[in-house]
Every structure is written in structure tokens, then in C-alpha cells.
Amino acid sequence: MSCSSKEDDVYIPVAYNLEIPELFADKLIAPIIPADNPLTEEGVALGKKLFSDRILSGNQTQSCAHCHKLQEAFSDSSQFSEGADGSLGSRNSMPLFNLAWNFDERFAWDGKEFGLENQVIEPIVNPIEMHGDLKEITKRLNEHDRYPDLFQLAFGTSEISGDLVAKAVAQFMRTIISANSKFDKYLLGEASLTVSEENGFNVFMSEEKGDCFHCHGSNNNPLWTDNQFHNNGLDESFTDLGLGAISGDPADNGKFRSPSLRNLTFTAPYMHDGRFSTLEEVINHYSEGLQFSETIDPLMKKVNDGGVGLSDQDKADLKAFLLTLTDEEFINNPAFKN
Template sequence: MKYFLSILFLTGLMMSCKKEAVEVSLIKQPGHFPKPHYNFANFELNQAGIDLGKALFYDPILSFDNSISCASCHHQSAGFSDPGKSFSLGVDDSLSDRNSIGLVNLIWSPTFFWDGGVNHLELTGFAPINNVKEMKEDMNHIVDELYQDNDYRALFLRAFNEDTITAQRVLWSLAAYMATLISSESYYDRVYKGEASFNVEQDKGYKLFQRDCVSCHTEPLTSNYNFENNGLDEEFEDLGRAQITLNASDRGKFKVPTLRNITLTAPYMHDGRFNTLNEVIDHYSDGIKMSATLSNKLPEGFHYTPSEKKALIKFLETLVDPFFVQNPDFN
């Protein structure tokens, strides 16, 4: 609740200086993607701001004891998720409450985190920084530390034409960097644009995906960014979206994640309960649990055959973007 109230305050600061949206040539927006949700209306994006945000993203100075950075839980090689960990390790060896969701195509998302508790890209950095189970830091302390660093003062000078460092500028810079994390060059994208074709098994999986999955995992971003109860439980230890809305109809609902680079981002679901895609598909095939808020897009189960399960995985493999996970501009 503390970080939620603080975010409301920061939102007021940002909205007070809001201006008309600007065209951003530094962000390479794929021609086959829809118009982004985020529009950089609050500040003028420049390469220096992106470079500053990248430096901050990889610097443990943002954590209480300078032990972890944003990149500690968001690895580029794993689609900016935390591979192999159901819950990420924070300051004081504490565990996060939910699985570390991959950071990709963020400027198309209207909300962030599994419960949608943040609704603006420029505020996404604040939540993990302030969370006592993650980075456990105070923005005022970060500003003081950064100002004592000559290199950072020079970076802020290049980005904002003055070396004044504020919490708002820290968050703006992080948003500028994260906005560049666009994945759009997978084999799937080539097929979507008519530049390649699926093989027989991939095409079989794609047809199953179109039949059963696209209502939530909408193409080409592979998410509709809504919140759904996908039948993981009958009772909910984690209330999900309902923790934000306080609405009983949102119990057990979580944000629909993108499937881009999905083979690299295991374990899966908000609590990392599934270690493999085989387990995920088994769940949707025959493991869906009924509850009052279960998504109306889901039947009791899709009852896939072994060959259908294999084909689905072959299709999901085409969503891996090697250019994204190896792009030197991101690290």
C-alpha cells in the first residue's frame, strides 16, 4: 500500500507537466504492430536519456545495499525474465511475491505487473525499488547517491541539459530505456509479414493457437493485456487483480502475459508453478480448475492429443526472437 500511495503522488507530478504526444524516431516501431499505448508525452526522448536509463537498469545503486539491479531479475538472454526462478531474490535474501515477468514491448501495454497495479511505464521502476522484498530503497536516497557520482551527473546533464537529479528524471530515464525493449523479429514475425512459411508441424500448432488461444494472446503482440482467471486454482491464496480493484469478480485474475520468447522465460504463471511448456499445455488440456471467476474464454479443458501438444510447442518456439535476446544495444 505504501508504494501504491507513493505512485499516486508521482503520477500527479507527471501529469502536471503533461504535454501533447510527440513522434519518437528513436523507438523503432514495427510496421506490423498496432499503435503503441505509450506516447512519451511527459518528456522529450533522446539517446542520452536512453543511455542513462540503461546505465541505471544495470546498476545495483538502485537497491538499498547496492547488491541487486533491475537486470538481476530481468536477464536479456531470458527475454528479460529471471530464468529458472519461481520467485526472484531481493535485498536481505528475501523472495519476491510473484514470478518476474519478462520485459518486452512495454510501450503497447496499458498496465504493468501481474496485477496491473501500475498503469504508466514511467512508474514501473518505482514499484520494485520501493518494495521491501525486492530493492528496498528510497528514491530520495537514490537521488543523493547519484548526485555524489560525477559520471551520473554528466549523464543527467547530457540527457536533460542540466545535472539536476530528481526522482522523476530517474524514472523517466528507466522508462526511456525500457521503451526500446521491442521484440519483433522472430520467425513468427516473418511468417506474419508474409516473408516465410511455417513447416507442417508449426502450422498445425499455429492453427490450434488461433482456434484456442488468440482471444487472450492476441496477435501479433500475443497478449490482449487484460486480466483473466485461467483456472489455476479453485481457491486463491493470491487474489491477483482483486488486490488492486478490491472487486470480488477479479479474484484469481492475472494479466495475460505475452508469449514472445516464451521458451526462454520458464518457469511459468504468476507463481512460477510450471517449469516447462509441456506442463503449461497439460494444464490447459486437462487441468483447468473451475471457480466463480474463471475466464469465459476457457472450457473445462481443450483435451489436446499428444501430437497436438507437440505441435503447439513447435509453434511457440517460433516466437523466440534471437535478435532481441542478443541485441548489444540492450546490454
């Protein structure tokens, strides 16, 4: 009998079954999953653990979940989140859900990061956010009693790098899906709208009234955002240039990414700088508070009139409709809890 050698068995992570909501499967193309970072059970579990671990911040006092809380649809109810060192930024924390369908692949209010993996790292090293040093963080992780084994299972190596940290957290974030609101059920024939909610949807979709759908989706775009960048008439001049600071093009000054309108019940305050505390304030802005500037979006067609001029009834109905986009199941999903 001839001698033979056998290579050590290599553990192969289990592919993660990303359950695509029915409406998403019907209305949207497949989500973006990078070929070099496929979803696995082990990778998602590791990313979830890292997301809630303070080990990723410089002084180990904050985790990603500190500014992106599940009960607030992975956003922050503070206007400006306090960083690990006590610093305050100038923007409100964006909610995190349905990110796998951001086909533009630019993230954050100003689109400064391309790709979700890059976006994961940015707040970790940002001095006014988690203020971490990747070399120090990976050193801690490599010396940890559990993380090397978890990375071995997820990625086939116990040598932990910043790149693998980003990949793990990004895997978890791609599984954060919200798609079970009252309006979703209505579109599936499982719920009915009130007269007020139905009128509010019509206001939302009417170019003569709310004219909201161009930037914020529709019954045919269940993301309820176009994930593009717009100057929506908040200011006449800008202290925060938004996309313009990233692109260097003055025509982009004052442009910020349209957030999803899902889960507005949980994500106050609103706008990139959290200036509006209530939905009534947001609706009033578009109704009679628009400010002209050189880069204002052409979709703000009634800026010279101050806004679209909604009646009190239409405002109330529009709010009623917006609240039908609330997904109570989402903020109680055990898959996302620490």
C-alpha cells in the same frame, strides 16, 4: 553599436528514432510515449546505464537487470527472484519487451502500477525487491562523479530526482522491442512453417481446440497478448488475489495479466507464480488441468471438462508453433546489452 546579452547555450537532447517493426506498424496503433517524457538518445542511454546499476538498490547489491536478464528475455529463470536483502516474493519476474504498446497502461501481474514510470519505481522501493529509499538513492546519484552530467544532458538539470530516474529507465524500457521471430518472418513472407508448426497455429486459433487467441493475440496482434487480466483456471481458491487485491472487487480475484507468448524459449518458468517449468505443463493445464472458481474467465469454456482436451499430436504441434515466436536476435541485440 548597442550592447546585447547572449543567454548561455542550452543543450537540446537528440530525439531518439524508435524503429517500429513492420508488422507492428501494420497491425497496431503507434506506441504510447508520454508527452512529458519523449525518447531521446541521451535519456535512453542514461536509462540503460541505470537499469544495470546496483546503485538503485538499498544495499547496492542489485540492479533492475538482476531480475530481468537479457538472455532470459528480460525475465528471471528462478521461480521467485531473490531480493536485495535475501527476501523471496511470490511471483515470477515478468519479461520486459514491447511495453510501449501496453495501451492499457497497467503494469505488473496485478496491474498495480499505472504508467511505466510508476512501475519503474515500485521494485526499487519494494522491501522484498530492491528495498531502496529514494532520498538515499538520489543522494548517491547526485554525489556520483558522472550521473549529474548525464542527467544534465538528458533532462537539462544536474539535480537528480526520483522522478527523473523513473523517466530515464522508462525511456530505455520503451526501446526494448522483440519482433523478429520465425513466425514474424513467416507473416512477412520471409520464412516457411513446417507441417507441425502450421497445425499448431491452427490449434492455437481454433475455438474448438486450443482457443488461445482470445487472450494471447494472433497473426493480427503481434504482441501475442491482450495485456488484460484473466482468471485462467489455475486454482479453486486463491492465496494471491491478483487484480482483486488492487481493485478491491471480489469479481477480480485470481485475475492476472496475460503475458506475451513471445520468447517462451527463454522465459520459463511460467504463470504468475512460476508453477510450471515447461511448456508441456502449460499446455497440459489448458488441455486437462483447469480448476473451477467463481471468477474463472468465461473464455475457459470447457472448465467442466477439465480443459480443451487436446490430442498428443495437437499438443506437440501447439508447442512447435509457440516456439516459432522465439526471437533469437532479441536476446543478442547489442542495444540492450550492459
